[in-house]
Amino acid sequence: MKEIIAIDIILDTETVDFFGPANETSPQQLKGKIRVLLNKPLKLKYVVLKLNGTNRFLPTSLGTLHHQYSNIPEEVSVTTVYNTIQCLPAPRVLAQGVTDFPFEMQLAGDSPPSFENAMGYLQYKLTAVIAPAALLGKSERFRKTFPVRRFTVPGFRTLSLAKQRTLYEGKREGVVKYRFDVAKIVCVEQGSVAFSGIMWPINGHELPTEVTVLLEEVGVC
Template structure:
C-alpha cells in the first residue's frame, strides 16, 4: 500500500517485571502507541492489535499452548489523514503469567501483532502486519546483594547414634551468581561417625508436563557439562492431542548439574569430634535457569549432598537433598514500595514437618527458617 510510509508498534516499556509468586489479583499495564505515517489520506477497514503469549515444547512434534491472548480494535471504517497518526493502546497483564524463557525442552514467548486492513487495491495485498516482542520476568529477589545477605535456611538431620548435623543452605540462588555458599555443622556421637568429606551438587531438572493431565514420566537424559539451549529452537505447527500423536508423544525430563564441588571436614581438636565444613559451590558448569512453572513445562532445583565417612567400610555414605528456589533478577531495579519487604520472601520456600530416616535414602528431620 503506497500511501503508507511507516507503520510501527511502540511500547513504553517492553520489559515487564513481576515480583513474588504468581498472583492473578496483581497486574501490570502494558501500554504504547500504533504509529502510521501516510503520504496521502487512506481509508482503513480495520486496525487491530493482539497480544499473544505462547508456551511451546520441543518434542517429537512441536506442541504449543496459548497462555495469554488479548485483542483490541483501534480504528474501524474511517479515513486517516495525510501525515502522522498515533493511536494509543494498553493491555492489563495478570500477575500469574509465566515469565519469558527459552530452555532445552521448550520456551515461553510474548508478542504484539498489529494488523491493518485497507480497501482492496488493484495490486498487492490490502493487509499489513507488524510485530513486537514483549519480555516478562518473575523475580523472588530485587538485587544480587540482597540475595547474598539473606540468612540461610537450616536443615537438621541425624543418623541415629552416629551423628547429628545441620546444613545451612542459601535461602535463594540468583541466576547471575557465579558461586554460592553452604556449610555443614557436625556433632559426632561416636568415633565411627567421623566425616571425611562432603560432595555437593546443584541439580536442575527441566521437565515436560503432559499437557493432557497425566504426569510425564520420562527417562532422564543426563546432560554433559555444556549448555545446549542455543540449539533448542523448534519449528512446525501446534498439534492438539488425539489419534496416534498422543500415544507417540516422547516426554522429556532433562537433568543437568550447574554446580558441583567437594569439601573436607577439619577436626582441629582430636579430643573434639565436632566439625564444621565450609562449602563454596561454583555455578559455572551449565546455564542456570530460574524456577519455572507453566501448564506444560517445569524447572526445579535441588541441592544434593553426599556425606562420606572416614570409616567408609563401617558407615555407608549419607545422602541429603533440599529443594532450593532459583530466581532471575528483575529487568530494572524496583523502586521503593514496588516489591514486598525482604521478610516476605517466605513464599515458594520449602518447610518440612516430616522425616525420612535411613542410611542410604535422602534424610533430614526438619527445616528451620532464618532465625529458627
C-alpha cells in the first residue's frame, strides 16, 4: 500500500498579476503551501518545489508555409523561467494525516503573461517533488498550472487591487464559529474599507461584543 494518498499545491491567490510595464526590479511573491496526505507515517528525504515557465511554438499552425521547409520541427519548446526551492530543510518523519509545507518564491517582474492560441502558448507550472527516505522509495510528483497576467491600462491597478478579497473562516473551540469576507488590499484612493461576516455561537455561548480589524500599511497603491 502506498503511504502517500494525495499531494496538492495550494496557492494564496489563483493568479499572479503584474501592473505597468515589465520591470525586472519589481518581482511578485508567489506564496502557498504543498499539502501531503499520508495513510501512515513516512520518512521523507526531501520536498522540492519547481517553477517552470514554458514557451511553446507550433510551426504546423502556419499551414502551407511550414510544409515548404522540411527542416522546421513540429514544435519548438523553450523554458523561459525556472526556479526551485527546498521546502524540507532536513529529512524527517511525517505523521499520518495532513502535513502542509509553506513556500514563498519570487516571479521576476519582467515575466511575460500567460497566453494560448493556435500558434502555441506560454504556460507557468509548479511541480512538487516528494521523495521518501527509503532506499527503494519512489518519488511522487504533483503539477499545477497558474495564469500570469499583466495590466498596463492606467488606473487599472487601483481598481483591480480594490476588488481583491479573501474569506477567513475559523472557530474558537466550544465558543464561536466565524466567517468574514475582507479586502486583501486597501488603496489610499478608496478612503474607506468595508467587510462583512457571520458568527455562530457554540453551546449557548454569547457572541463577542467587538471585532477588531488590523490594517497594516505595507505599500502605497
